Amino acid sequence: MESTVPSKTVKGGMSQKRYDRIRDDALNEFFRKVAEEASELLLKQEKMKNVIIGGPGPVKDMFYRKSYLNYQIQNKVIGVKDIGSTDEYGLEELVVKSQDLLQEAAITKERELIQKFFTELKNGGNVVYGYEDTKKALEAGAVETLLISEAFNWVRVKFRCTCGITTEKEIPKTLVDKQKCSNCNQKLIEEGSTELADELIDKATSLGTKVEYISTESSEGNQFKELSGVGAFLRFKLS
Numbered sequence: 001m002e003s004t005v006p007s008k009t010v011k012g013g014m015s016q017k018r019y020d021r022i023r024d025d026a027l028n029e030f031f032r033k034v035a036e037e038a039s040e041l042l043l044k045q046e047k048m049k050n051v052i053i054g055g056p057g058p059v060k061d062m063f064y065r066k067s068y069l070n071y072q073i074q075n076k077v078i079g080v081k082d083i084g085s086t087d088e089y090g091l092e093e094l095v096v097k098s099q100d101l102l103q104e105a106a107i108t109k110e111r112e113l114i115q116k117f118f119t120e121l122k123n124g125g126n127v128v129y130g131y132e133d134t135k136k137a138l139e140a141g142a143v144e145t146l147l148i149s150e151a152f153n154w155v156r157v158k159f160r161c162t163c164g165i166t167t168e169k170e171i172p173k174t175l176v177d178k179q180k181c182s183n184c185n186q187k188l189i190e191e192g193s194t195e196l197a198d199e200l201i202d203k204a205t206s207l208g209t210k211v212e213y214i215s216t217e218s219s220e221g222n223q224f225k226e227l228s229g230v231g232a233f234l235r236f237k238l239s
């Protein structure tokens, strides 16, 4: 929508005071129209989580401060950002300049998700954790949402030993060079390895299962990392 609000400085014979009042009225009317249109469009977006307002100059701050938007939309505003343009490039610029807000929103979502996970766990709800159990649940088609920490670093490694033995283990990457032969107790030699995170994610994706990546930016994310860094919300309980 284009503003028809007149410029700040009076033209012609009107007193500045009268002119300011006319300008304020026009601005108010424009804000009201923009808010009405924006609210109508945004209320239809059922999956919309947050709103960021952007624009050049002080107008956007006024628009936000005076709560022109429908209260449901206004409540979702997580920030107001200064940008250069008001066209589609402006939208792009807004996304770029809002990385901090988006990051924060993602962490909030992650916190809530992990809190829900631990509450379920405490109450014996439909959750699993740890590589083995999560993999089992995934293969049984029981996983609703797979949770995987960015710090999850398990690998499946093929080893051999100079004594002739070969073996395969699923272990954290940090333990790979600490493995000893069960036959002769020599240090095992790594022959090749597969990232288990990739395998779990591929499996989930092929089943159409939702995957949530958990960062280590929040205390909840770190708690989850300590709890093996992999887990899931289940559709049903596994026996």
Ligand SMILES: [Zn+2]
Residues within 6 Å of the ligand: 161, 162, 163, 164, 165, 181, 182, 183, 184, 185, 186
């Ligand atoms: Zn050996």
